[in-house]
Structures are given as structure tokens and as C-alpha cells.
Amino acid sequence: MDISDKRVVLTGAAGGMGSILAAELARRGAKLALVDANGQALEKVAASLVDAHSVTGDLSSASGCQSVARQCSELLGGIDLLINLAGVNSFAAFEDESAEKIELMMHVNLLAPMWLCRAFLPTMLDQSSARIVNVGSIFGSIGFAYFTTYSATKFGLRGFSEALRRELADSGVGVTYVAPRAVKTAMNSDAVNRMGAATGMNMDEPQAVVEKIIAAIESDRKDVYLGFPESLFVRINAILPRIVDGSVAAKNRIARQFAKGEK
């Protein structure tokens, strides 16, 4: 997809990757509806860009998503590209995870992209071409200990993206699933960063990941798994998961100490 002049809805636009992605899309001439719960940060991002509207909204409910979709449609007069980037994570032993946090992650990471796709799809299908981009995670292919709920939401998002892509194969609407490995943004708490350093976790700069997301959009990619060896482990885990069970066991014992707040 050529991004110039395209009407783009980007969620999570005030975040570590979202603010950079918004700027890169604007630089390529996109007309933007930028969505985030953090209204103050969002206003700042939108104010620094040409042709960018801000839509402050909470994506953790169906009604919140419907309201966001309605406002974006009114502001842009249609949509060519939907980028579902907003997300929340949690680093905790599953026995310590609260019911509220589990629900929140399911809502923001999985249901919100589904609700927004559902809201925009009829308009997109009326056009000759459009694209949906769902930003998942390597943890959406490799279930990661102490990110258990987060992994479940991203597995769901990957499955949704694959099924929807196949369902829309005879239409002009394409679906791209992008799975970054860990990225240096505020999403990762101090405990995650310390655990990452202790276990040798690779962490990318957000600018580099955003460039890969843009490249995936411009070349109409179906799915992209970022980083080596993580992208290889995705394939190994799909075919030989017992090998991965064994290779991550020692690191999981270290991670548990950070997840339980013992380190």
C-alpha cells in the first residue's frame, strides 16, 4: 500500500511505538486519526504533525470502541488503513494476576482490535482496497512464562488475523499481522527490564520496529516476525514445542524471581 493520502486510524498513538509510527505515517502524507487513552500525550503527538486528529478514547469496552470508530469515521470521512497498536501487558506469576487485569488485557489486546475491525469493515469492503494491521508479539506464537495472560491475548490476535485474512482473501481488504520481540518502551516495567538483562532477552529500539511495520504495510505483507533468533524459535515452537520447553526452563526459573518481586 502506498501510504500517501491514505486515511489512517492508529490506536496506541501516544505510546512508545505509536508516537513514532504516527510521525512516520504523517511524513509519508497520510491523513491520521490518532487514538489513545492518554489524552494529554495524544494531543502533544497530534499537535506536532500535519493532518492529524486526536481521538481520546478508552478501548477497553465495546461501547468505547464504537465511539472511537464513529469519531474517526466522521473526522476522516472513511478509512483506508486501520492499525491496531494499542496494548497492555503484565509480568506476573499467573496465580498473582488479578481478574481485573486479565479482563483488561483481553479487552485492549484482543477484543478492541476485533471490535474496531467489525466497525470499519463494511466501509472498507465498499472500497477497491484497504488494509488492517494488527500488532501482536512473538509471545503470540511462543507462550511465555510470567506473561501468560499477555501471551493468550496475542495468540488470540494472531488467530483472528489469520482467519480474517483468509475470509477476506477475495476482497480488496488485506490483513497484516506484525509480531515484534521485546521493544524498549514504557510498556516494559523496571522488573521486566531487569529480568530481560538477567536472562539475555533481546530488546529492539522502537524506531527500528516502526520502520519494519511501515515496510510491512508498504509491501502488503501477510505476517512479519521480527528479530533473530526469535523468528526462528517461532517456527521451531510450532513444530517441536518440547524442544522449546527444555531450552527456556532455566531462564523461566530466573524470571520467576523477578515476577514474584524477589529480585
Ligand SMILES: NC(=O)c1ccc[n+]([C@@H]2O[C@H](COP(=O)([O-])OP(=O)(O)OC[C@H]3O[C@@H](n4cnc5c(N)ncnc54)[C@H](OP(=O)(O)O)[C@@H]3O)[C@@H](O)[C@H]2O)c1
Ligand atoms: N514494548 C514491547 O516490548 C512490545 C513487544 C512486542 C509487542 N508489543 C506490542 O506493541 C504495541 C505497542 O506497544 P508499546 O511498546 O508502544 O506500548 P506503550 O508505549 O505502552 O503504548 C501503548 C499505548 O496504548 C495505550 N492504551 C493502553 N490501554 C488503552 C485503552 N484501554 N484505550 C486506549 N489506549 C490504550 C496506552 O495508553 P496509556 O499510557 O494511557 O496506558 C499507550 O499510549 C502493543 O500492542 C504491544 O503489545 C510491544
